[in-house]
Amino acid sequence: MRSSxxxxxxxxxxxxxxxxxxxxxxxxxxxxxxxxxxxxxxxxVGVSFGAIAVGGGLxxxxxxxxxxxxxxxxxxxxxxxxxxxxxxxxxxAATGLLLNSRTAAFSxxxxxxxxxxxxxxxxxxxxxxxxxxxxxLAQEGRGQRKAAFWISGIGLFVAWNLSVLAGALAGSxxxxxxxxxxxxxxxxxLLALVLPALRGDSAARRAxxxxxxxxxxxxxxxxxxxxxxxxxLGLLAARRGPRRPRTASSRSTS
Amino acid sequence: xNATLACxxxxxxxxxxxxxxxxxxxxxxxxxxxxxxxxxxGATVLLVALLAxxxxxxxxxxxxxxxxxxxxAGGVLAWRRAPFAVVVVGAAATTALLRLAGVR
Numbered sequence: 001m002r003s004s005x006x007x008x009x010x011x012x013x014x015x016x017x018x019x020x021x022x023x024x025x026x027x028x029x030x031x032x033x034x035x036x037x038x039x040x041x042x043x044x045v046g047v048s049f050g051a052i053a054v055g056g057g058l059x060x061x062x063x064x065x066x067x068x069x070x071x072x073x074x075x076x077x078x079x080x081x082x083x084x085x086x087x088x089x090x091x092x093a094a095t096g097l098l099l100n101s102r103t104a105a106f107s108x109x110x111x112x113x114x115x116x117x118x119x120x121x122x123x124x125x126x127x128x129x130x131x132x133x134x135x136x137l138a139q140e141g142r143g144q145r146k147a148a149f150w151i152s153g154i155g156l157f158v159a160w161n162l163s164v165l166a167g168a169l170a171g172s173x174x175x176x177x178x179x180x181x182x183x184x185x186x187x188x189x190l191l192a193l194v195l196p197a198l199r200g201d202s203a204a205r206r207a208x209x210x211x212x213x214x215x216x217x218x219x220x221x222x223x224x225x226x227x228x229x230x231x232x233l234g235l236l237a238a239r240r241g242p243r244r245p246r247t248a249s250s251r252s253t254s
Numbered sequence: 255x256n257a258t259l260a261c262x263x264x265x266x267x268x269x270x271x272x273x274x275x276x277x278x279x280x281x282x283x284x285x286x287x288x289x290x291x292x293x294x295x296g297a298t299v300l301l302v303a304l305l306a307x308x309x310x311x312x313x314x315x316x317x318x319x320x321x322x323x324x325x326x327a328g329g330v331l332a333w334r335r336a337p338f339a340v341v342v343v344g345a346a347a348t349t350a351l352l353r354l355a356g357v358r
Contacts, residue, residue, distance in 0.1 A: 030337075034339075037339050041342060058258070069262065071269075075269065079265055089260060097268045097269065103269065105293070108279065108293050110276055110297075111279065121280070124277065125273040126273060130301065133297055134301055137297055179353055180346060181320075181347060182346055184322075184323075184346055188329065189341075190305035191332055192328065192329075192332040195329075208302035209302075212303050212305075216310055216311065219314060224313075228304055229300075231302070232296055234299050234303075235292060238295055
């Protein structure tokens, strides 16, 4: 599959290839395989999302429409959790929005990588997820980041929606997916994706460590979504270090 | 309008507004280089916080030992630069086997 998006702005053609189109070959070797693995893993989660929603008593159209329009796994799970627990639609929407507010931070970080045309920006915005953010941040070059965004994003969107539909139609026949250990696969995926960014950057390591501690301590005390946002306070830890130019501070201390 | 439909639409609209923040502000507001650097680190911080809470917590409680043990196994594999597939399968398999053995 290839992004159908085309840029009209000639100034960006120089750094995005002659046609402005994204190609599989723009990705470094092996990255496409990694991306495909995440498609597969997300598809399994999508099947369980569809099955759980329908198993919880919601009509098939709810998980299917939610996956197309909201398109954010954790927010969908929590919204459906609130709905099936009888928490009411307002609480369900509020919980999901709280969880998704982090996509604003991701979209700011990724703004350069969607492309310059408004079509690309408007369509691309919908594809900003934790997974695409992690894949883009793991790439170095501009063209590679853009390719990683569109290829992982479009594939993930297709995989997620097809699998949710399949799960919703299969209903609750699947049983408890936790016995496959998939709940551990996702944090591990994120860990593998952020590790390169953490290896070479001591400021990011300090900020992330502080943020993770804050989020884990806050998790039992605050509603879902808030602890992860509080983790941004960890950025203060990144600033606290000696103020030296990048070359000095990025020297590995491990 | 059906209340559930309204919930889905409100959640979808709000989420899309969050996601538009980057593309809409891009090119209109000149963000200082220092701030852009903070954004990149901030995205990493969010991902690490997600993985930490995802590994350790379920709802508002502890996720049990099997899941963090699997994530740790995946982390060690990733640190040793194992292929991505090995990291993912290693993490899931560790957790699945621990649960099979009765570790919760």
